[in-house]
Every structure is written in C-alpha cells, then in structure tokens.
Amino acid sequence: MHLNYQLLIDALRVPNMFKVPDHQVAGHEARDGKLGPLVDDLGCFYKPLQDDDRGSKELAFYTKFSSMPEITSHIRRFFPTFHGVQTLAASDGSGPRPHLVLQDVVFGRVNPSVVDIKIGSRTWYPQASEDYVNRCLKKDRETTSLLLGFRISGLKIYGGDRSGFWKPEKKVVQSFTLQDVRFVLRKFVSCNLETPDSVTDPDCSFASAVYGGTGGILSQLLELKEWFEDQTMFHFNSCSVLMVYEKESVLRGETSGAEVKLIDFAHVTEGDGVIDHNFLGGLCSLIKFISDIVNDTEKCWN
Amino acid sequence: MHLNYQLLIDALRVPNMFKVPDHQVAGHEARDGKLGPLVDDLGCFYKPLQDDDRGSKELAFYTKFSSMPEITSHIRRFFPTFHGVQTLAASDGSGPRPHLVLQDVVFGRVNPSVVDIKIGSRTWYPQASEDYVNRCLKKDRETTSLLLGFRISGLKIYGGDRSGFWKPEKKVVQSFTLQDVRFVLRKFVSCNLETPDSVTDPDCSFASAVYGGTGGILSQLLELKEWFEDQTMFHFNSCSVLMVYEKESVLRGETSGAEVKLIDFAHVTEGDGVIDHNFLGGLCSLIKFISDIVNDTEKCWN
Missing domain, CATH: 3.30.200 (Phosphorylase Kinase; domain 1)
Incomplete structure (x- = not known):
C-alpha cells in the first residue's frame, strides 16, 4: 500500500x-x-x-x-x-x-555567496576500512585539514552585476594553502570584487554585517560550538559547515541573511558518551579565523 | 669563562x-x-x-x-x-x-595523587618523519587517543596508610579502554580505595573538593581552554596535562592542593597563526569527562 x-x-x-x-x-x-x-x-x-x-x-x-x-x-x-x-x-x-x-538551504535566495567548509583535521573514523583511512589521511595531509582543522571544499562569491560569481575550479580549491584560506574568508565578505580573480587585498567591508553582530555567522558558529562542547550523541566525521549570505541584501541595507548550516552526514558515527573533539577543534579553528577578521575590521573602522 | x-x-x-x-x-x-x-x-x-x-x-x-x-x-x-x-x-x-x-611540580607534597594525560587525538605532526608518523598513528589508534582525544600515560593514586599507592603497570595503562579511563578519573577522586585494585564502584567523594569549585581542576582546565581558543603561537604536539592533589589535605579539611600542569614539550611546533585545534579538542573532551563526574556527584549530594 x-x-x-x-x-x-x-x-x-x-x-x-x-x-x-x-x-x-x-x-x-x-x-x-x-x-x-x-x-x-x-x-x-x-x-x-x-x-x-x-x-x-x-x-x-x-x-x-x-x-x-x-x-x-x-x-x-x-x-x-x-x-x-x-x-x-x-x-x-x-x-x-x-x-x-x-x-534546499539556499531556496529563494538571490545570488547567494556560499562557502562549504569540511570540518575536522581528520576526515576518517576508527571503524572505516584501512583503504578508506589511508585515502582520507592522504587528502587531509595534502589539503589544509591537518594544519587548520578544516578545509574549504567549494565556494562561490557574488561580485556584482558585472563580475557575477567567482567560483574557482575544484582543483584550485583543493590546492588552497593557509594563506589562500585566509584570503578566501576575507574575500567572502568583501566589496571590491568587480574583477573577481583579482589579487587586490579584500576590503572586508561586509565583515561586521555578515560575520559579526547578533545573528551573524560568528555568533551562529559560537552557538554550534557550545553544543559541540556538550553533545556526545554523534561524531560528525567529514561533515561540512555551509556559510551563506546575500551581498545585495547588505548593499540595500537589509539583513545579510547570513546563515550557517551543517550538511553531509554519510559518515556520522555514534558518540558513545564522548564529545566530537575532532569536529569541535576544527570548528574552534574556523571561529578563530572569522573572529580575527571581525576584530581586524573593527580596529580599522574605529 | x-x-x-x-x-x-x-x-x-x-x-x-x-x-x-x-x-x-x-x-x-x-x-x-x-x-x-x-x-x-x-x-x-x-x-x-x-x-x-x-x-x-x-x-x-x-x-x-x-x-x-x-x-x-x-x-x-x-x-x-x-x-x-x-x-x-x-x-x-x-x-x-x-x-x-x-x-619539580610535586615538590614538598606528601603522598600526592598524580595522573599524566597525553592530550590530542593525534600525537604526531606534519613535519615529522614518515616513520615517526606511522608509529604515533598506530599508538593513537591502539590507545584511547583517537577515540577520546587523550590517553592516560601514567598514574598513581594514594589510597591511604594501609593500601598506599595504586600505580598500575605501564602495560595496563597502555591498554586502558574508554571504560577504564572513566573509571580511573572517578577513582582518582574517591575515598573507598583501601583495597587499591578493587573493582568497587568509586565513590567520587572528593570530586567536588578536587575537580569542582573555585581553583579546582575543572576551573583550571577551563582557564587553559580559554587560552587555547586564542593562542596561535605554539602547537603542543604530544604534551601532557598533569593533575595533582593531596588526599590527606582534603581529609584534614584543608584545600586539596589540586593543580594542573602542562609538561613534555619535545614536540612543540610553531603555531603560525593557527590555534592548536588538536590539543584544544582533546582538552575539551577531558573537560567533559571531568565535568560529568562533578555534575553526577552534585546530583547525588543534592
């Protein structure tokens, strides 16, 4: 039936x-x-x-x-x-x-800027096959995962009517270094992107509107962090944090629509009374990157 | 000269x-x-x-x-x-x-109870040799490091005049499981240890005096955590947290002398502007174990 x-x-x-x-x-x-x-x-x-x-x-x-x-x-x-x-x-x-x-977490959004960040310095888990472990470990070492506790898996940043979206190739994203990650997280909230692939120093002019403030991405990440400090039900192996906002809304003086979502749960395992220290560590590292950008911007404006 | x-x-x-x-x-x-x-x-x-x-x-x-x-x-x-x-x-x-x-971090102490906890689900670091990486990785997977984000490296718990110290053999400590770790962290603050190797459920009667309260181990660990959320100077690969206190002081109604120290810095590397997410994650996991014990005890007493 x-x-x-x-x-x-x-x-x-x-x-x-x-x-x-x-x-x-x-x-x-x-x-x-x-x-x-x-x-x-x-x-x-x-x-x-x-x-x-x-x-x-x-x-x-x-x-x-x-x-x-x-x-x-x-x-x-x-x-x-x-x-x-x-x-x-x-x-x-x-x-x-x-x-x-x-x-559909971007449903109804007009020209959203999106970044997908795979959290954790380790994307494998104890129960996985040796083959899977070795492949993940290799990738964690080749990307920024091991060093930063996270890696950028993909992104598209809206530059404006003229330039459209900056969406680097998968291969480019996979080869991001620490410096690239810092650059992308700044570029994500910047206005001077009319030449989308330019190496101009990002102005971070949307940092306080998107990352900062009540309801901003930083405050959402901090709420998630608080939960991860306590929850012992799930280990979110190889999950991503998606960060989304709409540049045009900010320019119109409306709220940025900044939103954080967790996605990709194909490798979630039971927590067995232990916190997900691997996810939490990576999340704290991402939080530090974002809060550094917010703090730097506030310094400039004050 | x-x-x-x-x-x-x-x-x-x-x-x-x-x-x-x-x-x-x-x-x-x-x-x-x-x-x-x-x-x-x-x-x-x-x-x-x-x-x-x-x-x-x-x-x-x-x-x-x-x-x-x-x-x-x-x-x-x-x-x-x-x-x-x-x-x-x-x-x-x-x-x-x-x-x-x-x-000498235990100088002047009478019958201190001591536990050495190696922090981090990963004890190796990117710059190390392949041989070193493989040996560490193997050990991290064989012990609780990978699962818990830390492993107990050694301990001695003072039981009293009659029973003296409980100091399990290195091999026993190395084979500790999640359950053993939970047991040891409870036993560390328990009074019913006159038969030191007993499997009696630890009473955790010193939990609030040693782990809890202002200046207790939990509050010290939380201070360390706050520092690790921000400091990007050092990565403390393969470092230990030493927890020490004196049972007899507690019994005399004096302060427990509970103290947290970091030791073993032979594998510290530069942080390069990134937090030590591996140490921080493991530290948060340890904090969760300790705070669970404090909370359970408070529930029993209230």
Whole structure:
C-alpha cells in the first residue's frame, strides 16, 4: 500500500519541476549525465541515495536526528529539515532511484555567496576500512585539514552585476594553502570584487554585517560550538559547515541573511558518551579565523 | 669563562643531593642504571637532554616561552618554571650530561595523587618523519587517543596508610579502554580505595573538593581552554596535562592542593597563526569527562 501511494506521488510530480541546483559548490553534481542532487521549485533538495552504505548511513542519521526530542529548535535550525525519502528519476538517466528529501538551504535566495567548509583535521573514523583511512589521511595531509582543522571544499562569491560569481575550479580549491584560506574568508565578505580573480587585498567591508553582530555567522558558529562542547550523541566525521549570505541584501541595507548550516552526514558515527573533539577543534579553528577578521575590521573602522 | 663557571657549580653540588623522583608516573625513569630525570631537595627537576633533537627542541621551547612577555602569569603558572640548563652526572652512569633544570611540580607534597594525560587525538605532526608518523598513528589508534582525544600515560593514586599507592603497570595503562579511563578519573577522586585494585564502584567523594569549585581542576582546565581558543603561537604536539592533589589535605579539611600542569614539550611546533585545534579538542573532551563526574556527584549530594 505504501509503495503504491509513493508511486502515485511520483507520478503526480512533473519531471520539469526538478532541476540541477544553481548554487551547489561541492560534492557530486548532476551535470553532463552524472548522478547528483536535484532541487524543485518548492524548496526541496533531492539527494540521491548512493548504492554503497553512505546513502543508508545518511538516511539513518536524518531519521534518528529528526526524532530526537532532546535536540532543541535552537540547534535543529543548523540542520536542513528532513522530509523523508522519495523515489524519482535519477539525474544520470539510470531510472528511478530513492532520494533523501531535504530542505534546499539556499531556496529563494538571490545570488547567494556560499562557502562549504569540511570540518575536522581528520576526515576518517576508527571503524572505516584501512583503504578508506589511508585515502582520507592522504587528502587531509595534502589539503589544509591537518594544519587548520578544516578545509574549504567549494565556494562561490557574488561580485556584482558585472563580475557575477567567482567560483574557482575544484582543483584550485583543493590546492588552497593557509594563506589562500585566509584570503578566501576575507574575500567572502568583501566589496571590491568587480574583477573577481583579482589579487587586490579584500576590503572586508561586509565583515561586521555578515560575520559579526547578533545573528551573524560568528555568533551562529559560537552557538554550534557550545553544543559541540556538550553533545556526545554523534561524531560528525567529514561533515561540512555551509556559510551563506546575500551581498545585495547588505548593499540595500537589509539583513545579510547570513546563515550557517551543517550538511553531509554519510559518515556520522555514534558518540558513545564522548564529545566530537575532532569536529569541535576544527570548528574552534574556523571561529578563530572569522573572529580575527571581525576584530581586524573593527580596529580599522574605529 | 662560562664553561668554567658551570663546572664550578657542578663541582659544588654534592651528588647525593640528586635522587630519582618519587612521584614520576610516565616517561623514562632513572632506575636500574637507565637514563632519566632526577630531583634535588630544593624543588628542582633535572631532565636529561636527549641525544636526538628532542632535547634541543624542548630547550628551545622553554627558552622561547620563558622570554615571551605576552604570556601572563595567569597562564605561566600552568607550566613548570624553567631555571636553565645544568651539566650533571647522568643517572645511567654515562658521565656528565646537560639537563634542563625545571620546577619539580610535586615538590614538598606528601603522598600526592598524580595522573599524566597525553592530550590530542593525534600525537604526531606534519613535519615529522614518515616513520615517526606511522608509529604515533598506530599508538593513537591502539590507545584511547583517537577515540577520546587523550590517553592516560601514567598514574598513581594514594589510597591511604594501609593500601598506599595504586600505580598500575605501564602495560595496563597502555591498554586502558574508554571504560577504564572513566573509571580511573572517578577513582582518582574517591575515598573507598583501601583495597587499591578493587573493582568497587568509586565513590567520587572528593570530586567536588578536587575537580569542582573555585581553583579546582575543572576551573583550571577551563582557564587553559580559554587560552587555547586564542593562542596561535605554539602547537603542543604530544604534551601532557598533569593533575595533582593531596588526599590527606582534603581529609584534614584543608584545600586539596589540586593543580594542573602542562609538561613534555619535545614536540612543540610553531603555531603560525593557527590555534592548536588538536590539543584544544582533546582538552575539551577531558573537560567533559571531568565535568560529568562533578555534575553526577552534585546530583547525588543534592
């Protein structure tokens, strides 16, 4: 009965409601006949369940997390809302496939600037296979993960009408150094980006509006930190922090719409009464980078 | 001239002033003709400079740290005072050897209970040799380091006149599991230890006197944490937190003499503007363990 009902829903949905997300910055992309996530025009994000155990693990996380009364709305808002599983035509043309139905975290935003930051100096976990451990360890050492406790996985920064978005190639992002990360986190909140690839020193003119202040990214990250100092339910291996805002809103004098979301839970493990010190350490490192930018900017303006 | 003066000092010191420390719980020990640290009766701890670069690196750390005006006394008190280098007869009979002269952090204490906790889920660092990295990684995975963000390296707990000290063998300590660590951290502040190796549930009757309260271990660890959230000068790879107190003082109704010290700086590296997220994460995990014990105890008593 459940299956038939599901098929009915699927049949009622018009395929052209689904499209490739405009503002995805990392992960598999549903372009050129590849398998990747889709979005609809109602604010949902459809993430195909992978054939290996990643899909089932992410589904298990969302199912468990959604049903835990001890997670307050205060913390829940940092996670995409979970709407269940739905079978729909996969983006690679391989036919119907179950997808996680999640909140599209950039839905309704106009020209959002987005950065995806994978948190943790270690992206592997004890239970993983030796092969997986070695591959992750190699990547953690080659990128900034080991040194900084996080690495930038992808980004797009809106420069303005003329310059559009700055979205560096995956290979460029993967080779970011400490200096590049510092530069990108400054550029993310800067106004002087009309030549998007310029090496001009970012002016950080939006730092206080986006990173600082009540409700700004820094204060959201600090709330997350407080939770991570205490929660021992989950270890968020290889998860990302997504930071989003809208430059044009700031320019219009409106709120920046700055938002922090956690995404990618395919490798979450049980905490067993121990805090996620790996995520927490990386998060504190990111917080230090952002607060340095806020403090530097305040110094300049005062 | 400097050398002659040094020799004169050495000559003036009577060899029997030096002895093997009574309360060392981890690291190389100066027993059975081996090379290890010595103490004198004036409160100094003499740590032999190793032939490899560990000795020179630890000396470099102490020299730099001692001379930094930005380190306030508030933080400096968590580190052993550094008194320079002195050449004295090595404990292994190999002749004169330079030793770091440090504060003996348990000097003057009667029957101190001591636990040495190596902080960090990762004890290696990027610049180390592949061989060193692999050995550390193996040990981090075999012990609780990877899981908890720290491991107990050694301990001695005073049980009372009759039972004396409980000081488990190195091999026992190295095989501690999550449950053992939780047990030891409770046992460390318990009174019901007359049969020292008993499996009786620790009563944690000293938890509030030793871990809790103003000046207790928890509040000291929280002060350290605050510093680590901000300091980007050093990465304290493979350092230990030493926790010390005197049971008999508590029983007499005096202060517990609870003290936290950082020790072992042979693998400290420069921070280069990045916080030590690896140490901080592990420290936060330890803090959670200790605060759980304090909270559980308070619940029982209220």
